[in-house]
Each structure stands twice: as structure tokens, then as C-alpha cells.
Amino acid sequence: xxxxxxxxxxxxxxxxxxxxxxxxxxxxxxxxxxxxxxxxxxxxxxxxxxxxxxxxxxxxxxxxxxxxxxxxxxxxxxxxxxxxxxxxxxxxxxxxxxxxxxxxxxxxxxxxxxxxxxxxxxxxxxxxxxxxxxxx
Numbered sequence: 001x002x003x004x005x006x007x008x009x010x011x012x013x014x015x016x017x018x019x020x021x022x023x024x025x026x027x028x029x030x031x032x033x034x035x036x037x038x039x040x041x042x043x044x045x046x047x048x049x050x051x052x053x054x055x056x057x058x059x060x061x062x063x064x065x066x067x068x069x070x071x072x073x074x075x076x077x078x079x080x081x082x083x084x085x086x087x088x089x090x091x092x093x094x095x096x097x098x099x100x101x102x103x104x105x106x107x108x109x110x111x112x113x114x115x116x117x118x119x120x121x122x123x124x125x126x127x128x129x130x131x132x133x134x135x136x
Contacts, residue, residue, distance in 0.1 A: 023049065025115075026086040028077070028107065030070075032097030037070035039077045039103060041086065050080030054099070070099025074106025082110060090116040 023043055031038045040051045054069035057076050063069055081089075089112050093100050107114060 022085045024085065025088045025090070026081060028081075028089045028091045030074070030091060030093050030095075030100065030103045032070065032093070032095035032099040032103070034065055034097055036064045037073055037097060037099035037103060039073050041077050041081045041089070049084050049086065050077045052077035052080070065098060067098045067102035070097070071102040071106040071109075073099075074103040075110050078107050078110035078112050082112065086112065088113050088115050090114075090118070092118045092120055094120050094122070096121060 025044060026049060027042050027044065027046075029040045029042070031040075036054050038051070038053045041049045043049055052073045054064035054066075054073050057069060057072040059066070059069040059072070089107055091104060091107065091114055093103075104114060104117070
């Protein structure tokens, strides 16, 4: 929506104005794989407030899969969420990567309180064949 008033020369463009919502409770979805960690923080309805990943936190290549990269991504997403008023998180973990526990440390180090930790890792009912074992 654009508002133009030519007599007073006031230009109001609402596209560029970020509206700060007063949220208190949010959901944090932590998707950890063996190569990356993706964190999405949403409100209760599922609208995205903030997101971050190990790649966004300036980790490239094999270092994206480390637990330190997951902690840095959680801190980045947590700071963005705290700017919109979030203080309490319900964390939903998905995947078996290294960043599961360290992402919780990242949320706590920013100052967010965690009220619930849930695990929604998908378990196959004899679906796809797993990759072969590594011979080192």
C-alpha cells in the first residue's frame, strides 16, 4: 500500500517498514543432517519469524556439519527471534546430525528459555536401502 501526499511532501511506503510483532512463545524447528543444520523459528500458527543455517553462519564445506556451526546458527536465529519479542521456545528436533544438542546450547546462550524438547525424526518402516558401510 502506497500513500502519497503531495501538499506536505510526505511519502509513506509500507513495504519497507518492518512491523515488530510482540511474540512471547515460538516454535524452533532444528533440522540436522550429516552435512548441514537448518533452524527455523515460527510463531504458533507456523509463520516464519527467523531462520538460519550453518551456511548462513559463514561455515562452508565440511565445517557446516560440525556442532560448533550448529551452535552458531542457533545463536543467529535466536538473536533474530529475540528482536521480535520471543522469549520462550518449544524446540522440535529432526534428524541425526551432530548439531542436535549444540543447537540447544546456542538458544540458551542467547537468553531464550526452552520449555519443550520434542523429537520428530522420521523412522523408515523398511523403506529405502541405507548407504553402504564406509571402509576406512
